[in-house]
Amino acid sequence: MKKSQVSMEPLLRAVNLTKRFGGLVAVENVSFDVRPGEVIGLVGDNGAGKSTFIKMISGVYQPDDGEIYFDGKKVSFIDPRDARDLGIETIYQDLALAENLDVGSNIFLGREMKKRFISEKLSRIIISSAFALPLAALLAWLGLQFYKIPGLVLGLLFGLASGFVLGWLFGSVTQIVDRKTMMGESTKALKRLDIEIPSLTQQVRNLSGGQRQSVAIARSIYWNAKVMIMDEPTAALGVSEQRKVLSLVRTLADHGVPVIIISHNMQDVFAVADRIVILRRGRKVGEEVSAETTPDKIVSLMVGAETVHKMGVIPQALESNGGVAGA
Amino acid sequence: MTEMELSTTKAAKKTRAERLSTIRQIWPWFFLVLMVIVFAIISKTKNNVTFISYRSVQGILVYATQILLIGLAETIIIISGNGGVDLSVHYTLGIAAVISAFIMRAMYAANLPPALTIAAGFSGGILFTIIPGWVNGTLVAKVKVPPFISTLGMGYVMYGVALLISRGQAISDQPNYLGQIGNGNLLYYWPKHGFSWLKIPAAATQADLQHIIPLVPNVVAITLVVTILIWFILAKTQFGQHIYAIGGNIQASIRSGIPVASTLTRAYTLAAVLAGIAGVIWTSRFTSGASNAGEPTLLFAIAAVVIGGTSMFGGEGRVIGTVIGALIIATIQYGLVVLGQQPYWQYVTVGVVVIIAVIVDQLGRKMEHS
Numbered sequence: 001m002k003k004s005q006v007s008m009e010p011l012l013r014a015v016n017l018t019k020r021f022g023g024l025v026a027v028e029n030v031s032f033d034v035r036p037g038e039v040i041g042l043v044g045d046n047g048a049g050k051s052t053f054i055k056m057i058s059g060v061y062q063p064d065d066g067e068i069y070f071d072g073k074k075v076s077f078i079d080p081r082d083a084r085d086l087g088i089e090t091i092y093q094d095l096a097l098a099e100n101l102d103v104g105s106n107i108f109l110g111r112e113m114k115k116r117f118i119s120e121k122l123s124r125i126i127i128s129s130a131f132a133l134p135l136a137a138l139l140a141w142l143g144l145q146f147y148k149i150p151g152l153v154l155g156l157l158f159g160l161a162s163g164f165v166l167g168w169l170f171g172s173v174t175q176i177v178d179r180k181t182m183m184g185e186s187t188k189a190l191k192r193l194d195i196e197i198p199s200l201t202q203q204v205r206n207l208s209g210g211q212r213q214s215v216a217i218a219r220s221i222y223w224n225a226k227v228m229i230m231d232e233p234t235a236a237l238g239v240s241e242q243r244k245v246l247s248l249v250r251t252l253a254d255h256g257v258p259v260i261i262i263s264h265n266m267q268d269v270f271a272v273a274d275r276i277v278i279l280r281r282g283r284k285v286g287e288e289v290s291a292e293t294t295p296d297k298i299v300s301l302m303v304g305a306e307t308v309h310k311m312g313v314i315p316q317a318l319e320s321n322g323g324v325a326g327a
Numbered sequence: 328m329t330e331m332e333l334s335t336t337k338a339a340k341k342t343r344a345e346r347l348s349t350i351r352q353i354w355p356w357f358f359l360v361l362m363v364i365v366f367a368i369i370s371k372t373k374n375n376v377t378f379i380s381y382r383s384v385q386g387i388l389v390y391a392t393q394i395l396l397i398g399l400a401e402t403i404i405i406i407s408g409n410g411g412v413d414l415s416v417h418y419t420l421g422i423a424a425v426i427s428a429f430i431m432r433a434m435y436a437a438n439l440p441p442a443l444t445i446a447a448g449f450s451g452g453i454l455f456t457i458i459p460g461w462v463n464g465t466l467v468a469k470v471k472v473p474p475f476i477s478t479l480g481m482g483y484v485m486y487g488v489a490l491l492i493s494r495g496q497a498i499s500d501q502p503n504y505l506g507q508i509g510n511g512n513l514l515y516y517w518p519k520h521g522f523s524w525l526k527i528p529a530a531a532t533q534a535d536l537q538h539i540i541p542l543v544p545n546v547v548a549i550t551l552v553v554t555i556l557i558w559f560i561l562a563k564t565q566f567g568q569h570i571y572a573i574g575g576n577i578q579a580s581i582r583s584g585i586p587v588a589s590t591l592t593r594a595y596t597l598a599a600v601l602a603g604i605a606g607v608i609w610t611s612r613f614t615s616g617a618s619n620a621g622e623p624t625l626l627f628a629i630a631a632v633v634i635g636g637t638s639m640f641g642g643e644g645r646v647i648g649t650v651i652g653a654l655i656i657a658t659i660q661y662g663l664v665v666l667g668q669q670p671y672w673q674y675v676t677v678g679v680v681v682i683i684a685v686i687v688d689q690l691g692r693k694m695e696h697s
């Protein structure tokens with residue numbers, strides 16, 4: 001299932017990224033490469049800096065130090081939209097779905113397909129003039145009756161101005177959402193990723209957590225995600241749903257889209273990741289090829305080998321997260 | 328999964344959710360029918376009046392126009408969510424009525440042509456409402472003032488300005504052709520003589536008048552056109568889709584690139600313009616303009632929206648629901664008049680219907696999520 005064809009040119013390179021919050025160094029000099037088609041597991045104890053790190057490469061935070069290269073070019077993001085424009089998509093915990101809308105509407109949220117018989121601009125111009133010309137004529141005439149020439153000029157101006165405001169208000173009534181095509185495209189997008197959702201016309205709030213996750217992922221892929229970042233995508237899901245999301249992660253990689261996945265769960269990480277990057281107290285303490293390592297080794301890197309030896313046991317926090325179950 | 332299995336699970340999944348939402352959407356219709364039957368029985372047995380008649384239908388529709396227009400404004404704002412409710416629309420209605428009456432009185436006094444007087448009065452009243460609407464929208468969308476605060480403030484400002492313009496009195500001395508618009512009909516039918524557009528046939532004598540059947544009151548026709556336009560905007564256009572999305576999840580809307588601020592500003596402006604239309608309709612029906620013209624309408628309109636199944640939490644609601652809500656309230660008002668009951672009963676009755684609506688809504692939601 002694993003080991004897709006990983007090419008050598010990195011798509012995304014983080015070089016010596018550092019982020020400080022006041023006196024606290026949340027991430028310190030962390031570097032790694034992401035190549036097309038690979039899944040990277042990003043692991044570490046609570047507070048290790050995983051979320052802060054991915055927020056820097058998705059444009060939420062600006063690094064205090066270090067560089068990001070995308071497709072060989074140095075980039076810097078002012079906000080998440082910059083990163084998204086390049087194709088770096090983040091699946092947020094709250095998924096950014098409108099639960100009151102159906103699946104198709106969510107995949108096309110903010111980028112609705114429209115029945116195109118007239119462009120928005122042209123429609124605005126036509127509707128504005130349809131309001132502005134008669135109003136200007138009427139008010140100019142009226143102004144002339146009461147206040148002579150100044151009245152005419154004022155009336156003309158008021159008429160034109162209010163016509164254009166009405167154009168702003170009603171100019172887009174010609175922009176009709178093409179639900180049928182959106183639904184068809186959504187069906188195709190979901191099918192490509194082997195996602196099964198019983199009815200695309202029902203509100204997203206009626207879907208299960210895993211299905212919602214899938215809709216969010218399908219949306220990113222439809223809009224040409226080149227790198228997918230997921231922060232604890234399985235945390236809130238049941239076991240069978242977790243499995244589905246993980247297999248979806250593999251599907252993405254097989255389509256050539258690299259995935260950076262943060263997880264607490266060793267089983268998850270070993271199930272999907274090609275490589276595992278381990279953070280500890282803001283620093284990268286290891287990078288392992290998952291086929292050539294063991295959960296034990298990862299856990300000892302996560303908590304610091306000396307800690308394990310000193311205590312002789314694996315801390316409880318990890319145990320409860322399935323850290324040992326994988327061992 | 329085979330095609331067959333897929334389609335059966337689809338059907339099964341849909342029926343449950345759909346059945347529940349169907350109940351929520353359909354009960355007001357049953358309620359309306361039930362109410363008409365009750366009124367018909369009481370008026371027949373008690374007052375020996377036939378309630379179910381063409382005249383009643385027309386009367387109810389005319390009563391419903393104001394509640395419906397203001398209700399449509401609230402529907403848009405409440406769907407846009409995030410605490411959205413517009414507490415200024417009734418005063419916006421009032422100022423539109425005052426301004427249009429003010430313009431028409433001046434033009435009538437100056438002996439200007441009727442058509443232009445009407446055109447200037449109506450467009451003046453309606454266009455003015457763009458100002459409070461735009462300010463409301465900007466306060467909510469850009470300054471992020473909670474909607475009920477900003478619209479409450481804007482409402483009082485409008486009320487005050489309307490009082491100043493009208494010096495605290497109704498602006499009458501209106502041209503009589505204004506009343507013909509507000510109380511006239513699109514079409515008149517004179518049996519054996521045929522139809523006549525807009526005017527009672529000139530040949531008809533005083534004695535003929537009782538045989539002439541007025542069809543489609545002008546104000547009902549205007550309201551119908553406006554209602555269809557708003558339905559179209561909400562249900563079909565991208566602007567409407569964005570209003571629902573913002574009401575459902577404003578964060579998701581921002582992240583996915585919806586122009587949230589401009590959409591909200593336009594929504595509040597559209598709501599105000601609807602109130603403006605209701606205002607000039609009021610002026611033409613009562614041939615005067617008063618600052619408090621819309622006062623009783625606000626809460627009835629919100630009640631109509633709630634009865635119609637629009638969620639006060641935003642993101643959900645339909646124009647047809649508000650239409651039925653407005654019809655129910657208008658039927659109550661009209662029915663009480665026909666029965667010769669004290670009109671104060673309308674508040675009691677509407678209150679009870681609103682409570683029923685909320686209970687049905689809550690039960691439906693609970694069942695859906697269980």
Ligand SMILES: Nc1ncnc2c1ncn2[C@@H]1O[C@H](COP(=O)(O)OP(=O)(O)O)[C@@H](O)[C@H]1O
Pocket residue numbers: 021024025026044045046047048049050051052053
């Ligand atoms: N916005 C912030 N302001 C201040 N401190 C922060 C902020 N975000 C994270 N931190 C701190 O940075 C460290 C790393 O946090 P985080 O990246 O969330 O860790 P992880 O996701 O690995 O659990 C923690 O000590 C956390 O308290």
Ligand SMILES: [Mg+2]
Pocket residue numbers: 050051
């Ligand atoms: Mg985290």
